[in-house]
Amino acid sequence: MIAILGTGKMGEALLSGLIRAGRPAAELAVVVRRPQRAKELREAYGVEVLTAIEAAEKADTLVIAVKPQDMGRMLDEIGGRVTPSQLVISIAAGITTSFIERRFPAEVPVVRVMSNTPALVDEAMSVISPGSHASEEHLEHTEELFAPLGSVIRIPEYQQDAATALSGSGPAYVFYLVEAMVDAGILLGMPRRTALEMVTQTVYGAATMLRDSGEHPVILRDAVTSPAGTTIAAIRELEKHGVRAAFLAAIEAARDRGRELGGA
Ligand SMILES: NC(=O)C1=CN([C@@H]2O[C@H](COP(=O)(O)OP(=O)(O)OC[C@H]3O[C@@H](n4cnc5c(N)ncnc54)[C@H](O)[C@@H]3O)[C@@H](O)[C@H]2O)C=CC1
């Protein structure tokens, strides 16, 4: 049985993805904090609702999807009950596998995962790293769980805070960009709904080109940028306003915040 401990935005995205991928509800359980949430999840997915202690005793795989700030309390609750025959997967930003391992008296296998909200449409980017007691088999099992939600790659754990900043938080930067482009459409007199449709399809099309062609983004951008044309006039303004430097600083700040959340 797979138990998901904490079923907010990401926990539910994982739960719904596993169900869409054909995993029987009987193999899944959730741990929630509010009784109303228990009722909602039981009705929507037909999954069992357990206490954290029951989940720690019954599940083969425990996926912990609470906020980093709630991690210590959750681990205190389940710590003494989890054994090395189980697998613990954490999706919390900043929290290291060694922080989790230290909360268990036994040598429990832990895998750290950073996914993102496009899991809701099976287009997540999930990056996974093993803790010191996780084997190849544990990594393969984790890949199997996350593969139906989108792409999965392995990275060394020291890169996890950077991955959190880049792909974990990444969808928010894209939505921010879309908001800004739609505002520009409004400024130019376009109805909001039309502007949003145009920008959404443009982002989707550009992302599809990047993925399908495998080309460097500079090559794809060059193909849009005609000599003395409109695009270069826009690029000059982006450069003048330091947008590239802003991205570098923003993503570095997200990486640093991840480190802080992990108590580094
Ligand atoms: N939102 C995002 O885009 C991403 C979030 N994450 C990570 O996923 C984790 C969850 O994030 P969200 O889903 O956004 O947060 P959320 O606040 O939507 O969900 C957290 C859930 O955990 C529950 N919870 C807390 N303590 C609990 C306990 N003791 N027992 C049972 N349930 C408990 C809360 O009631 C809440 O439903 C975080 O650690 C975050 O760093 C990772 C990747 C992306």
Ligand SMILES: O=C(O)[C@@H]1CCC=N1
């Ligand atoms: O903002 C956060 O802390 C979480 C982690 C990655 C995306 N959202």
